[in-house]
Amino acid sequence: MRVAYITILFAFASFVAQAQESPYFVTYDHHLEEPGNLEIETSSTAGIPRQGQHFFFAPYLELEYGVTGRWTSELYLEGQSTAGDSTIFTGWRLENRFRPLAREHRINPVLYLEYENISEASRIQKEIVGTALDLNETNAEARATRAHELETKLILSSTAHNWNIAENFIVEKNLSENEGFEFGYALAIARPLATLASGKNCRFCRENFIAGLELYGGLGTTQGFSLHDTAHYVAPAISWQISDNASLRFSPAIGLTRGSSPALLRFGYSYEIRGFSTKLARFFGAKP
Amino acid sequence: MKCWILSAIFALVSIMLAQNSAYRPDPSWRVPQDAALKPNPFARKPDAAAGGRKLFLRHCTECHGPDGSGLVKKHAADLQLSIVQDQSDGALFWKITNGNPDRGMPSFSKLPEPQRWQLVLFIRRLKRGD
Numbered sequence: 001m002r003v004a005y006i007t008i009l010f011a012f013a014s015f016v017a018q019a020q021e022s023p024y025f026v027t028y029d030h031h032l033e034e035p036g037n038l039e040i041e042t043s044s045t046a047g048i049p050r051q052g053q054h055f056f057f058a059p060y061l062e063l064e065y066g067v068t069g070r071w072t073s074e075l076y077l078e079g080q081s082t083a084g085d086s087t088i089f090t091g092w093r094l095e096n097r098f099r100p101l102a103r104e105h106r107i108n109p110v111l112y113l114e115y116e117n118i119s120e121a122s123r124i125q126k127e128i129v130g131t132a133l134d135l136n137e138t139n140a141e142a143r144a145t146r147a148h149e150l151e152t153k154l155i156l157s158s159t160a161h162n163w164n165i166a167e168n169f170i171v172e173k174n175l176s177e178n179e180g181f182e183f184g185y186a187l188a189i190a191r192p193l194a195t196l197a198s199g200k201n202c203r204f205c206r207e208n209f210i211a212g213l214e215l216y217g218g219l220g221t222t223q224g225f226s227l228h229d230t231a232h233y234v235a236p237a238i239s240w241q242i243s244d245n246a247s248l249r250f251s252p253a254i255g256l257t258r259g260s261s262p263a264l265l266r267f268g269y270s271y272e273i274r275g276f277s278t279k280l281a282r283f284f285g286a287k288p
Numbered sequence: 289m290k291c292w293i294l295s296a297i298f299a300l301v302s303i304m305l306a307q308n309s310a311y312r313p314d315p316s317w318r319v320p321q322d323a324a325l326k327p328n329p330f331a332r333k334p335d336a337a338a339g340g341r342k343l344f345l346r347h348c349t350e351c352h353g354p355d356g357s358g359l360v361k362k363h364a365a366d367l368q369l370s371i372v373q374d375q376s377d378g379a380l381f382w383k384i385t386n387g388n389p390d391r392g393m394p395s396f397s398k399l400p401e402p403q404r405w406q407l408v409l410f411i412r413r414l415k416r417g418d
Contacts (some may be wrong), residue, residue: 013387022398027312029398031395031397031398034394035389035392035394052412056400066394068389068390068395069387069388069389069390069391069392069393070389070390099389101386102385102386102389102390104385104386105393106396151405159397162400162401162402192400195400195401195402195403196336196339196400196402196403197339197340197342197343197402197403197406198338198342199335199338199339199342200338200342201340201342244345244346274350275350278361
């Protein structure tokens with residue numbers, strides 16, 4: 001019964017789910033999940049195709065948990081649907097972010113480590129590394145190739161005059177194939193539309209919106225460190241806090257090179273369960 | 289009548305037990321002197337406290353409770369205590385900004401600077417009547 005209840009709770013939460021943090025989809029800043037909180041997010045990447053390719057829609061579910069004040073862990077489940085082809089589950093990812101320094105500094109580093117168990121049919125493009133994706137393969141062909149990948153990022157992030165400025169440097173290694181190391185980057189800036197909180201509860205106040213701009217792309221591999229056949233995007237982004245716990249995000253990314261899709265439309269909805277660990281412990285009989 | 293009195297005593301005892309009046313600050317959580325001296329730009333704008341209250345209810349009540357008395361289970365500070373209230377505005381601002389992540393207090397640097405000052409302004413209103 002409890003399992004059924006939790007399943008329903010998760011299903012509902014993922015339906016109503018995001019808590020406003022930054023508007024970024026690809027770039028990470030130095031803000032981690034608060035300890036004991038669980039954020040459930042459903043996001044999607046829709047790819048506008050080039051001539052001869054097919055439109056794709058790649059949704060993913062993200063469970064982000066604040067393990068401690070300096071360690072956040074996330075689980076991703078992802079899939080994709082390609083027009084005129086099929087809908088498939090493309091794999092899962094487990095990522096961890098660690099903040100080595102306790103205090104705020106001019107530049108705040110965060111270390112990122114992710115394990116991916118995905119297929120070549122993955123289209124969520126949470127990060128762009130190496131060379132451009134091959135979008136001409138069918139789902140049946142692409143899903144047959146599994147990839148066990150390790151990804152690391154150095155996240156640098158600063159706050160200056162209410163602007164967030166973040167830089168991510170990415171190195172990814174496919175453990176299943178000898179592809180060398182793949183490199184990528186993501187840069188972003190964002191600022192709230194208003195920095196002062198009004199006294200009233202309002203949904204459409206400017207303070208509830210954060211606008212930003214992302215720039216991300218691949219930098220080739222150790223087998224060919226160049227910008228040839230790489231994908232790069234510039235992406236305005238906006239987030240809207242629709243309640244204390246939930247927020248929406250949207251970002252249209254414009255492809256800058258021939259290897260990029262002409263456009264990627266990203267949107268997400270997340271919901272934060274504050275004090276999740278305490279609520280869960282109480283549910284299973286722990287004394288308050 | 290007796291039932292009402294017993295209920296009131298029980299409620300009062302519950303509230304007192306839930307408060308973290310035994311809170312002792314972390315001695316290693318020291319505020320740099322220049323940060324402690326920063327004045328609150330909203331000190332003469334009491335209207336800004338309303339926004340601070342909204343932010344407090346959104347971000348702080350999970351651990352500090354709606355009245356700021358601090359939840360024992362969360363080891364959260366009782367913000368009404370003089371040990372907290374005697375700190376300067378700049379010191380409270382620095383603590384909200386940096387947090388004390390190894391002791392459970394997250395950093396709220398993601399909030400714009402004016403909103404953190406609004407929080408300080410509201411925390412000043414949590415002083416006990418006594």
